[in-house]
Amino acid sequence: MEHDFWQTRWKNDQLGFHLSFVHPILKRNVSRFGLAGDARIFLPLCGKTLDIGWLLESGYRVVGAELSEIAVGQLFEALKLVPDISSWEGGQYWQSGRLAIFQGDIFRLKSDDLGPVDLVYDRAALVALPSSMRGAYAAQILALSHAAPQLLITFEYDPAEKAGPPFPVLPEEVAGHYAGSHAIAELSRKDVLESSLNFKEAGVTRFVEVAWQLMPRHR
Template identity: 75%
Template sequence: MERDFWRSRWRNEQLGFHLPFVHPILKRNLPGFELAADARIFLPLCGKTLDIGWLLEQGYRVAGAELSEIAVAQLFEELGVDPQPSEWAGGRCWRHAGLTVFQGDIFALAAAELGPVELVYDRAALVALPPAMRSRYAERILALSDGAPQLLITFEYDPAEKDGPPFPVPPEEVERHYGRHYAITELSRKDVLQSSLNFREAGVTRFVEVAWRLSPKRCA
């Protein structure tokens, strides 16, 4: 999406995508990745998700990337901490203890700036981008994370019934973007239409949330 689109969503408090709870898919599936106690988890296009606070409470370190400065400021405010901002090539970097958020253009972020990560948790990034941008995004995530495992959430619905975001990403597209580097396992799928007011009001008849585990393929 255009940068101005997301900035305006935050400026106008159009935050239907922001969940007022920690995502159950994260709670349910994170133990299966068997991460070290202080592993570093990367959340692309993180917004001010409550998942970050929960991950920090579990002892993990968190890195995020987010376009909106409003979102990042609210994230740290709601966590009740004072970040130490500094500049980076794509915007401002906000840090406090085990949390680092790169505010600005994720496509300007370099792996050396991000640092090592043990897991990518993509809860709202791939689905936020229109088809023309998703291939470039997937390549960027692979480069930034050095092919780290991923917990990925996508949606499936009829795009003729409603335009995104979030956009539908069918299984074959997940395979197309990531199949060369990862073994892809479907963890769960659930029709969440009843809890998705905007989609119900638009006349969408099926709105399925799918969780994926992306495990790096190992060379023989």
């Protein structure tokens, strides 16, 4: 999507993608990855997700990438953290304690900037991008994280019934992006249409949320 699309969504507080609770898929599955207590978890296109606060409370270090300065400001405000703000090539770097956010264009981020990653948690990044951008995004995530393990959430629905975002990403596409570097296992699959009002009201008949565990073949 064009940067202006997401900047406008944040400016106008059009945040249907922002959950008012910690994602149960994260709480249920993060232990599967066998992380150390102070592992560093990367959240691409993180917004101001409440998942970050939960991860910090669980003892993890968190690094995110987010385009919107509004989102990052609201995140730190909600967490009652006062950030040190500096610049990086693609925007601003916000840091306080065990939380760091690269605010700006994720495609300008480099692995040396990002630092070590023990887990990528992609709650709403891959599905936020149209098909024309998803290949480049997946390649960027692999490069940034050195093919770290990943907890990925995707959606499946009929795009003829409603236009994204979030966009449908089918299993064969997940495999196309990541099977060369990771062993892929489906963790859960659930129709969440009843709690996805925008999709239900648009007449979508099936809106399935799928969780994936991606474990690197070689690292």
